[in-house]
């Protein structure tokens with residue numbers, strides 16, 4: 199087997215960050231009628247480059263197989279739409295955008311963000327790889343081009359549309375296999391005095407919060423501010439400011455400009471870099487302990503499920519998020535230990551979780567089955583979900599979160 203190479207610097211990837219074994223793509227829910235068919239499993243073996251420190255998953259599943267008919271519509275999440283509106287308001291003020299400005303969003307989804315720019319009278323256009331999602335954006339009157347961004351498509355787009363004063367790339371930077379070509383595409387879209395903002399889950403938060411269930415095949419790069427700077431610099435861009443956000447378990451929003459027109463980096467850039475250095479993220483050695491932390495988390499969950507099985511206690515799940523599939527597959531959980539899960543999304547009800555084949559039911563099933571324990575899979579929403587599940591206390595159910603530490607409450 200050939201050694202995979204770093205997608206940033208080309209160095210051979212010989213150091214493991216964490217190896218979660220084999221897993222199907224986390225959004226590949228199995229329809230009931232396909233229950234007798236096989237499923238493809240791919241490695242979830244994350245490496246860290248000893249040369250540039252980029253934490254990354256080799257491209258085991260092609261992006262074209264995942265994103266071209268992506269079922270996720272951002273507008274389903276009201277909190278995400280509000281996040282986008284707040285962002286547009288901030289960017290308008292900060293960059294003094296007006297009727298003569300031009301905003302381009304990459305991975306613009308169904309127009310959840312650009313609709314706010316359009317409402318403010320700013321010319322806007324989106325680039326979105328999933329045709330069905332792009333169609334939803336067009337229906338809202340948002341000029342949307344179906345494409346994967348790279349240097350070539352970025353140049354073509356700039357030729358037909360003009361260069362942008364603001365380019366936005368939220369939660370897409372970590373999801374592209376060829377991150378350098380993508381960054382060059384971003385640069386090509388941008389005017390020479392333009393601004394680029396990107397939002398990425400912060401590797402520092404992933405490690406501190408043991409959020410290993412945010413590792414999945416579509417998530418190719420796990421970025422620190424340091425490695426983000428390296429990728430952007432390879433495309434002629436410089437980070438001038440950064441904000442720390444609470445979204446997606448802890449994210450960074452970087453503000454960048456073409457190197458030739460960029461201001462000096464802000465104090466906040468220095469602060470985030472200092473926090474990363476303090477946590478060991480600027481050395482190879484600092485990345486080595488994560489495998490042990492993940493193994494400890496798995497041992498605790500498996501031990502709990504085995505205990506329940508031994509004493510005859512029943513366990514059901516709550517939620518069917520993609521992250522739950524990384525966790526359950528890594529822990530080897532099957533229906534003997536987790537009989538079913540429930541989800542409010544009717545599209546998922548009646549389906550089976552990929553790999554583990556745990557059935558997904560409507561939430562009413564909890565009331566009927568009255569399990570002794572309920573494992574909350576979107577554990578980052580534990581407070582909100584515990585409130586929704588208050589009625590299960592009636593039959594003495596206890597709630598369980600698997601991470602960052604197993605907790606029964």
Ligand SMILES: [Zn+2]
Nearest residue numbers: 204207247250
């Ligand atoms: Zn590298």
